[in-house]
Amino acid sequence: MDPVKRPTIRDVAEAAGVSTATVSNVVNGHPHVRGKTRAKVLEAIEKLGYRASRAAKSLPAGRTFLLAYCLPADAARNFALDVFLHHVVSRAAEEDLEVLLFAQKGGDRVRPYAELIRRGGADGFVLSGIDYRDPRVAFLQERAIPFACFGRVDDESVASVDVDGASGIAAAVNHLHSLGHERIAFVGWPEGSATGDDRLAGFVGRAGALGLDPGRVVRSIDDFDLGRKLVPALLRDHDPTAVVSVSDTLALGVMAGLRDEGLEPGRDVAVTGFDDIPAASLAAPSLTSLRQPMEQVGALLVEHLVARLTGEDAPISMLVQPDLIVRDSTAGTARSPARGD
């Protein structure tokens, strides 16, 4: 009825005819153990199927062997979250760490972290969805809790990995320019988001460098319908042959809006997005987008945390490159018939 009783270190010690201290030494790879003794112990471990209990290890060790991650409240909007998480978990497993999930309760973004810390719930934290001056960062830093951020933090002493949005957008602009597009517009987020500002900078910089007008910019919050509705104004003000969007959601909205105006996205007007959300490849036409290298980001964050937990003082602040995934929404060239210019 009850879950099967697990063997303890004492059972192993008995079976091997040694003390529990010796078993512990073997398990933890301490140097001074004779070959013969080690063999006996390993055999007993094997026979009994022994594994040290995390709970029992934690107590004397003063650590939990857990990394914690707070699920964003708007999980449904964060499409790549599960992929990111998957990589964090996998990489953590390689380091014998497991991942603890917790969630925001009310509006307070810091509270759940504080609670977890008070209960000694985890050794370190992985954060995502970093804002300018994110309160969580200040909080954790003040308490000297190990943590690492997916997203840019202005403070150099904070470990963070971010996707180089500027360079990603620049790649999209290059791609479109090489297809012959001259009037490229950018659909961005409202000012004040670290990620959005960065991507916009990429557009402005690259467009300028290519001698294109970097002023073809329109802004909207990240919503499909708003993206759709901004198309008439976009066409009127900038008459673009290509639209670079700060996100896939907006890009898909723009594609719908183009079609509302009788233009076929991908043929009459090229469109690119950012994030490569699942819907990007499921759209018709499929959407050219920038994929964030989640595996790399997850691995870097975990590696940093492990180093930090091992005592090394290893601040990192890395920028990783997104991959341009070319699909049908940029399949035509700027010189194709439809718009006749």
Add this chain to the structure above:
Amino acid sequence: MDPVKRPTIRDVAEAAGVSTATVSNVVNGHPHVRGKTRAKVLEAIEKLGYRASRAAKSLPAGRTFLLAYCLPADAARNFALDVFLHHVVSRAAEEDLEVLLFAQKGGDRVRPYAELIRRGGADGFVLSGIDYRDPRVAFLQERAIPFACFGRVDDESVASVDVDGASGIAAAVNHLHSLGHERIAFVGWPEGSATGDDRLAGFVGRAGALGLDPGRVVRSIDDFDLGRKLVPALLRDHDPTAVVSVSDTLALGVMAGLRDEGLEPGRDVAVTGFDDIPAASLAAPSLTSLRQPMEQVGALLVEHLVARLTGEDAPISMLVQPDLIVRDSTAGTARSPARGD
């Protein structure tokens, strides 16, 4: 430098001038504590910001206060995963349980569970992605480990919650029928998936009951492009005015395929999907779909596990109803002009 030292139960006991046993009694709400004593203790707890450490609680309790969930290897395909997880985590938090995440290593689906159990890593498991005769179910059952499944399990003694796919599809058929559609086709998965068979049964049953031809069925594995490519044959063989799909992915493919054939989905041919993945609302036209009540599922699973851990023998085997989300892909009526019949 080091993470701030947390106060222990002993600190509280000292501050309140009582023994640690009393503090423990207060914290755990034991009955025989005098009001005045309780007040003193609570005050000390408040002042010091004390919270019992999970690690230290676990050891004598013989439980971890953790529920474990294994991230499916193909996380990227499981679109609603993060939503589901979010609800599981939230509900668990209400019960003072946290959620531990682990991942599949190689091909062996059972191995990670076995490993976690050997380390005494969690009190119970939440499973998803249940197959016919899922090996994990047999494994956990054999070891009498508490677990609860999202997905149907044939064994009545296993706690499971599933979404009523048959009834969901039936609702879609009803919806289309009420719009005047008479020739409704079903795009299903290949035989042999529990979920797919169930949804198909819903179509056949409902179509038959309405006096429609229940034989308009086509099958494909769950892939956008395959859904797209099956449209010509679908039109030729069944000439449907509406297509009910077993999944959103296939439905989106079908919509693309219809457009390839010069038909406008939502106007010329109605389309429905299942799962309400994010792409459903981002498609143009937006896709009518069936939303799985993830919150309910998550809550039920956690509630069962809590009951089970509390000693109650509470097997459940529930079916919850999906919600039909009507969108533009079923906006027209069967009598609208385009197809002229």
Add this chain to the structure above:
DNA sequence: ACAGTTTCTTGAAGCGTTTCAATAAACGTT
């Protein structure tokens, strides 16, 4: 005011590990 009850509080053991000082065994020297 005293014994008998009942209610509250506590000391100490124990949960499964790690760690470290102390002891034992093995090895070189002479």
Add this chain to the structure above:
DNA sequence: AACGTTTATTGAAACGCTTCAAGAAACTGT
């Protein structure tokens, strides 16, 4: 063969909490 070294092993304390038998305090009723 006895000694000093080095290497291997161990006993016991400690980690922060719960639990339970036992003791103390607060009430009864007389």
